[in-house]
Amino acid sequence: MQRQLIIGDKIFSSWSLRPWLALVKSGLPFEEILIRIHRPESVENIKKYSPAGKVPVLIEEGVAIWDSLAIIECLAEQAPSLWPADRLQRAFARSLAAEMHSGFAALRSTMSMNVCASGVQVEAGADVQRDIERIQSIWTDCRARFGAGGPWLFGTFTAVDAMFAPVVTRFRTYNVSVSPVVQAYMDTVWNDPAMQRWVADAQAEQ
Ligand SMILES: N[C@@H](CCC(=O)N[C@@H](CS)C(=O)NCC(=O)O)C(=O)O
Structure with a gap:
């Protein structure tokens, strides 16, 4: 899959919900990867995808895009x-x-x-x-x-x-x-x- 969205726990991760919803509603295909947050190992696990150490992270054709607004802008270029x-x-x-x-x-x-x-x-x-x-x-x-x-x-x-x-x-x-x-x-x-x-x-x- 050329697009992945790294998110936190769906119960808590309000920042993850935003691009996830935008992606699902836009119909763009993606693979979802969930990392448990607020745990000692969370930041280290997120840093495998993004140096900022926070979710959400979008991986678009191998490039990491982080922070919910930047992700949404990237998606909107493909789903105007x-x-x-x-x-x-x-x-x-x-x-x-x-x-x-x-x-x-x-x-x-x-x-x-x-x-x-x-x-x-x-x-x-x-x-x-x-x-x-x-x-x-x-x-x-x-x-x-x-x-x-x-x-x-x-x-x-x-x-x-x-x-x-x-x-x-x-x-x-x-x-x-x-x-x-x-x-x-x-x-x-x-x-x-x-x-x-x-x-x-x-x-x-x-
Ligand atoms: N400004 C960032 C905020 C991201 C953020 O604060 N993410 C939290 C979860 S909602 C996080 O990754 N926390 C890591 C942790 O607590 O383990 C955005 O818009 O994406």
């Missing part, structure tokens, strides 16, 4: 529908993907991903609430402005949906209360067959 077709929508979509990639630290550290858990209670401080409100406003705005052609943020599935997919699982796990529009979008992500495949694999890891 991963970004909106319109130039300005595409730029806007890239802004959202970048905001997700570099931001929401409070949410990510307080509500870590566990796709198999639900009804978990945590102390969500003001910084977490701010992250939750910002994400809900992004999803609501995208659905209203760009969502006419389908149930995803830009109508059809794009890299932005892949970037936010782990947040959907976090909102479910930690029972975050959301508006009906946001709930409908979360249902789209969660019920997608590719997402359900990831969740089933995660359950099998336990």
